[in-house]
Amino acid sequence: MxxxxxxxxxxxxxxxxxxxxxxxxxxxxxxxxxxxxxxxxxxxxxxxxxxxxxxxxxxxxxxxxxxxxxxxxxxxxxxxxxxxxxxxxxxxxxxxxxxxxxxxxxxxxxxxxxxxxxxxxxxxxxxxxxxxxxxxxxxxxxxxxxxxxxxxxxxxxxxxxxxxxxxxxxxxxxxxxxxxxxxxxxxxxxxxxxxxxxxxxxxxxxxxxxxxxxxxxxxxxxxxxxxxxxxxxxxxxxxxxxxxxxxxxxxxxxxxxxxxxxxxxxxxxxxxxxxxxxxxxxADVAPYEAMKLRLLNGSHSTLAYLGALAGHVYVADAMADPGIAGVVAHLMADDVEPTLAVPDGFDVAAYQRELIERFHNPALRHRTVQIAMDGTQKLPQRLLGTIRDALARGAEPRFACLGVAAWMRYVCTADTVDDPMADRLKELTAEAATPQAAVDALLSLQEVFGEDLPANGRFRDLVTESLEALTKGGVAAATAP
Missing domain, CATH: 3.40.50.720 (NAD(P)-binding Rossmann-like Domain)
Known part of the structure; x- marks a missing residue:
């Protein structure tokens, strides 16, 4: 041809x-x-x-x-x-x-x-x-x-x-x-x-x-x-x-x-x-940017890590898992939406429904491991901003913290981690025999988590609880209603 x-x-x-x-x-x-x-x-x-x-x-x-x-x-x-x-x-x-x-x-x-x-x-x-x-x-x-x-x-x-x-x-x-x-x-x-x-x-x-x-x-x-x-x-x-x-x-x-x-x-x-x-x-991109990074990209990364851990190759397959789909919906509505400054006239609820429909599209064979790449570079803007803002207002961002824990479980168990800090991740987690040890090791990455989040006891507890659930019962247990 x-x-x-x-x-x-x-x-x-x-x-x-x-x-x-x-x-x-x-x-x-x-x-x-x-x-x-x-x-x-x-x-x-x-x-x-x-x-x-x-x-x-x-x-x-x-x-x-x-x-x-x-x-x-x-x-x-x-x-x-x-x-x-x-x-x-x-x-x-x-x-x-x-x-x-x-x-x-x-x-x-x-x-x-x-x-x-x-x-x-x-x-x-x-x-x-x-x-x-x-x-x-x-x-x-x-x-x-x-x-x-x-x-x-x-x-x-x-x-x-x-x-x-x-x-x-x-x-x-x-x-x-x-x-x-x-x-x-x-x-x-x-x-x-x-x-x-x-x-x-x-x-x-x-x-x-x-x-x-x-x-x-x-x-x-x-x-x-x-x-x-x-x-x-x-x-x-x-x-x-x-x-x-x-x-x-x-x-x-x-x-x-x-x-x-x-x-x-x-x-x-x-x-x-x-x-x-x-x-x-x-004149101002920031409100649109925050909505997209936190609602779309934050959810995308969370479902990619959970999906990869559960053995789902494609995003649409992960979204067909009721537990993962439930986490995505709650992450958007419960953790992310209250942190957003929504532009006048923008229907943020409709945007969330549209995102979920897009994630379900079976014609797009988007691999979970492709989205899971470069987590150390993606977490700060996709999930950690939501977590900081939620904690500052006295809320408990459980689903966003589950996304962080899923990343931790992924880097601890995946055969290959595609990340510019892959060698350091491997070194930090080599001796982490328990979920608590893995959390302690990975939160030492100040380039990713800064100094404030590792010092926040509630954040540390929420991530540790989720990582323990992923470690002991897998994705099904961690995403159960």
């Missing part, structure tokens, strides 16, 4: 072709972390915005960890299809990605792109761990070996923050004008976090104060909230895309019908008309 590429487009039905002519689209956005989520979310919004309002907002996608995405998309001229699965299945080829590069091999080209006047916007989906920060404090982790190496300036940078700062240095030297850096990762106040990390890096450089001052004047860091479930693509998905297209597509991404993007409307050098594609442009 022939491979999807620009030459294949005339042979596709109109409903499957890109909404814009890819050949006519100039690059105005550099995106760091061009994985499946970006291709199913921001790239789709961007193409629809250009189709509605024009503009050279094509995307140069940068991969950080491997050449995998390049091998998928370069032979296809950057094209890939988006397979949407719900009650019905639909597929369309996306055309917004116009260039690709692998940062580890093309660091100089990345720097040149960041310094180019035509580049007016840099977006990021590098996951929480890609920021190389301490989740509890939000500060740059200068002890990280790659961060320390980047600060020497002896070689091309390896970290995202190092790459951004090197590009900003080159942009300043070239007098290429202002630029916007837009984080689209699941971090509270992600724009301010990114601003802080870039500033930390600048100020750690020799004579970095003047660069930091230029950044403060010339670079915008709006916050954003993103929402769309995008499971890992399988061979079955690729086969279905080939059947629907009549061409082989190695870059197909699979997603659900629902999508949401809330963006702080504060840009230094223009932006696509994303509102024409359904994005919400607002």
């Amino acid at each position: 022939a491979r999807l590429a620009l030459g294949a487009l005339p042979d596709l039905p109109a409903a499957q072709r890109p909404l814009v002519d890819p050949r006519a689209l100039g690059v105005g956005i550099v995106h760091l972390g061009i994985g499946a989520f970006h291709r199913a979310h921001q790239a789709v919004f961007t193409e629809e915005a250009v189709a509605a309002a024009g503009g050279d907002w094509g995307i140069c996608g940068v991969t950080q960890r491997s050449r995998g995405v390049l091998d998928q998309l370069q032979p296809q001229d950057g094209l890939y299809s988006v397979l949407v699965r719900g009650e019905d299945t639909s597929l369309r080829v996306a055309g917004a990605v116009r260039d690709l590069l692998f940062a580890a091999e093309e660091g100089e080209r990345l720097q040149a792109l960041l310094a180019a006047p035509s580049t007016r916007l840099v977006t990021l989906t590098v996951t929480e761990k890609g920021y190389r920060h301490d989740p509890a404090t939000g500060r740059l982790r200068r002890t990280d070996p790659d961060v320390a190496a980047d600060l020497t300036g002896d070689a091309l940078p390896r970290t995202v923050i190092g790459q951004l700062v090197r590009g900003l240095q080159a942009r300043r030297a070239a007098d290429a004008g202002p630029i916007t850096l837009l984080s689209c990762d699941n971090l509270p106040a992600n724009g301010e976090v990114l601003r802080g990390l870039v500033t930390d890096f600048c100020e750690a450089l020799p004579d970095g104060g003047s660069l930091a001052a230029w950044v403060a004047e010339s670079v915008a860091f709006p916050s954003s909230m993103v929402d769309r479930i995008v499971p890992a693509t399988t061979d079955e998905d690729r086969a279905e895309a080939a059947r629907l297209l009549g061409f082989e597509d190695r870059g197909v991404v699979v997603t659900e019908p629902f999508r949401q993007w809330v963006v702080e409307d504060r840009f230094a050098a223009g932006r696509p008309a994303w509102e024409r594609a359904g994005a919400v442009l607002t």
Whole structure:
């Protein structure tokens, strides 16, 4: 079967072709972390915005960890299809990605792109761990070996923050004008976090104060909230895309019908008309961000750990377990909702019902172990914020604490834990023979839990009680009504 590429487009039905002519689209956005989520979310919004309002907002996608995405998309001229699965299945080829590069091999080209006047916007989906920060404090982790190496300036940078700062240095030297850096990762106040990390890096450089001052004047860091479930693509998905297209597509991404993007409307050098594609442009992202991180992501992580412990491979299978489904509903309604500042006119109860329906979607084969990755980076914003706010108001966040205990049980028992702190987790739990010992060991991670939560006796007791139930009776006992 022939491979999807620009030459294949005339042979596709109109409903499957890109909404814009890819050949006519100039690059105005550099995106760091061009994985499946970006291709199913921001790239789709961007193409629809250009189709509605024009503009050279094509995307140069940068991969950080491997050449995998390049091998998928370069032979296809950057094209890939988006397979949407719900009650019905639909597929369309996306055309917004116009260039690709692998940062580890093309660091100089990345720097040149960041310094180019035509580049007016840099977006990021590098996951929480890609920021190389301490989740509890939000500060740059200068002890990280790659961060320390980047600060020497002896070689091309390896970290995202190092790459951004090197590009900003080159942009300043070239007098290429202002630029916007837009984080689209699941971090509270992600724009301010990114601003802080870039500033930390600048100020750690020799004579970095003047660069930091230029950044403060010339670079915008709006916050954003993103929402769309995008499971890992399988061979079955690729086969279905080939059947629907009549061409082989190695870059197909699979997603659900629902999508949401809330963006702080504060840009230094223009932006696509994303509102024409359904994005919400607002002066304050925080209320939407808190709802999504705590209701969706917090529940997602909790059901993923409980589901994995119970032997459920997929999210929909875990949600078919009445005990787990009950925990998710109670976590949202009892623990999370009272901590939220809900925007006027927003129906938070309906949002919770919609989330539960999305989790039940059997067409999305979203693996629990995929969501369970990188727990040390995810817990602070997904569950610990809820717990802190609930404790502060005198409540007992039992279901959120069960989510933390499920993470602890998972890292103590899983054959492989995919986490940037995996070695330390293994070391801490090696001698933890009892639930109490495991709680004591894991709460020593100040980078995750800070100093306040480990010192809170009620939090410690709630987590220990849940971990004891998981250890002695399994998920069924811990989730029983």
